[in-house]
Amino acid sequence: MSYIIDRRLNSKNKSTVNRQRFLKRYRKHIQKAVSDAVGQRSITDIDKGEQISIPGKDITEPIFHHGQGGKNTNVLPGNKDFIAGDKIPRPPGGEGGGGSGSGASDQGEGIDEFVFQITQEEFLDFMFEDLELPNLIKRQLAGSEEFKMRRAGIANEGNPGRINIVRSLRSANARRIALTSGKRKKLRQLEEELKHEEGLDAALRNQLRIDALEAEIEALRHRINRVPWLDDFDLKYNLHVKDPVPRSKAVMFCLMDVSGSMNQATKDIAKRFFILLYLFLQRNYEHTEVVFIRHHTSAKEVDEQEFFYSRETGGTIVSSALKLMKEILDKRYPISEWNIYGAQASDGDNWNDDSSTCSQLLMKDLLPKLQYYSYIEITPRDHQALWREYQEVQANFGDVFAMQQIIDVRDIYPVFRELFQKRAAQVSG
């Protein structure tokens, strides 16, 4: 009468498609929520999932329903002291108030926010959607690292896992036909003769002839049967060949100013910017190397840990970082193989005459080798010499150099998006 079925092992993501469609439909809302969230997060939990809320009225599905007004009769439970004929003042605001009771659920316009959760994965997807490293063009056959298997027809040798059954049986069949067709023809002939012979009147029948025929038929049958059904050389194998995959090698130089003029808030903003950049690279570009350089009066290449957490500080000579970058570049990253990127964050404070050195270094030595270089200045104050020098750089190298100013935490994500926005024109060019 009852069937009991364990369905727990069935897929539990029946709603995935519908969920995706919902996210797609409201991507604008979600994107806005994500970008708001990025601004509010602390450095450590920037890549967690997020609670998204969308104004309820934007996503209601409209239906015909009654509006406010007219004559509404309602039956409600839990009467305490009303008697027939009592007058109750209408609650202000009407809808949802005690009086309008159950009617409210029909009439509610769903003003509440629609709140839901997206996963970390989805959060990052939305965060880095439509972003890319610009000018990623140098592609290199990097040799032994990455291959793609490709089908390359049929071979006579291979391992048993790759046997192509249809082809093998087809060739076995062809071989059997080729080896037996003559004999089968003969067999048919003999059989007919035998039949003819046996059909004759008993007086005319030649028993010797019949015996001879039968013996011959038997022999033929035996020879046909000896042809093997499947032979070694019938076996055909699917052939796969390895193709090396060309891929882009890219390196990102992260240059951060940690001088004394950078106060805690500015450093925090710089770090957030680089964390965003680092996450973006890690997530979207598997084979990207990142070089961390921090500098005050002198520059130093550090690892990720030190870059984000060390507290060392001092005066400011920006060019030291650029010089170090150039050195590392020359030593480790030949420009013929690497797509090279730079991102620099500073508060714009620099040693007096160092700024022009910086711009010279950039224009002469670095920018010709780089795919893209971005500079962000974190300061609420007026710009100083460095910014003005860089403006000149931008005038000369507009397509590979970009600069932006960040005033407070809320600017980080928009600026980041702007710097790495997908550029349709450049991609096709």
Place this chain on the structure above:
Amino acid sequence: MSEQENGSNDSLDQNPENHLRRNPISETSEWSFDLIEEYDRAIAGIAAEYKLDTYPNQIEVISSEQMMDAYASVGMPLGYHHWSYGKQFLNIEHSYNRGQMGLAYEIVINSNPCIAYLMEENTMTMQALVIAHACYGHNSFFKGNYLFRTWTDADSIIDYLVFAKNYIAKCESRHGIEEVEALLDSCHALMNYGVDRYKRPYPISAEEERLRQEEREQHLQRQVNDLWRTIPGQQGSTKLKENLRFPEEPQENLLYFIEKNAPLLEPWQREIVRIVRKIAQYFYPQRQTQVMNEGWATFWHYTLLNTMYDRGFVTEGFIFEFLQSHTSVVYQPPFDSPYFSGINPYALGFSMMTDIRRICEHPTEEDRHWFPDIAGSDWLETLHFAMRNFKDESFILQYLSPKVMRDLKLFCIVDDDRQREINVEAIHDESGYQRVRESLAGQYNLGNREPNIQVYKVDIRGDRSLTLQHIQHNRKPLGKSTEEVLKHVHRLWGFDVHLQSLQNDEITATFHCPPKPESNMDDLEMSLPVIN
């Protein structure tokens, strides 16, 4: 199971001897498949004694994630893809993860076999409760109630859903997801108006759908083409036709009208309109029998499990856990409580069902006066009769007793926007019972709950515009989303759409899509009668 035979219907009358022979099926709260089977067998035995006639049960054990999936698709075991189900799912997931809502223990839909879900996290007691509630309560209601019997076909619904899902997936790959989604949006907006309220529908059958679908496509298109033929016929005949309004009678089923007559829809679009309409029709009885259905199922899980206790099949711990859950299900917060959100159909239905039994078994003077026909009759027969032949509205009108009104302290208020204050019209007293009962029944009349909107006229010879009419009920105006819905009607119809809101045959408001320029408003006001 041998002892069940000697227990009769009055086994509920506590027989102290039974307590001595307690021999429970299980002692702990752990469940296993064997135990579920054993409980199911025990419950089925008792249910048969109470003459519960059911479809075969298909009990599926699922995880809470799967339960959320099931929820998001209103319990349909499979449905076509649409973003609104995704929205539903996110909503459920969110409130579940935050602990704002426990997942209900059960979802059943009217199919044959009747599919019910058990959640793996639940205790044995809860599983037994769900089996009693869903597999024997709801299931017998689906099989017995006249609305389900006439309006839905339990044998073919699953096949039809498969057909619908495949068809819509095919359309998506052929015409693009976005286009199909937009069409579904429009159909969903009119889903409540895709129902034949009075005409008995033709039962759906997946087999037939497949066979006839292509034929229908061509045929339909031909019909539509006929209607919209622009080549003038013979002079005399056109004149005759022009005098006729089209449609001759107002049409209540908007989706049906659109499917058959919308001038611009492609055949596949008509088919999708039809699918939404068929599914709306399938759920229509559900929406009309909430109180009865839940009341019936709750009454039976209560009765069945108590009988099990009386016969010693379950432990005291079991029955306590059950009662705790049961009481919270049938709790009715008063109107001024922050938890109040309308009348709880479980509470109302359960008290009414229980009260019918009481009236039959232990009638008072009052009951004899109010219910001369059923007072003192056989309770089981009376209850079955009520289950089979009523829907919420008529069930309340027929069976809501003064005692239930007193217990729930029901009172009736009238909120008239022409009065300054809300008027308490009647309460649970001698002079008010009748009025409260009528009002409550009216509250469950879908016709009163949803605006009455019908297709009034199509301008066949002119601009092909479609005019809908809203007949106001108690002067209630249309809500704020009306314009939005009209946009959807416009998308389906393809030409101008007008909606007139009528009060006593006077047009008090009009809506247009695309919106009419201001100047036309003057014309409208001219056409309004001057005096009210």
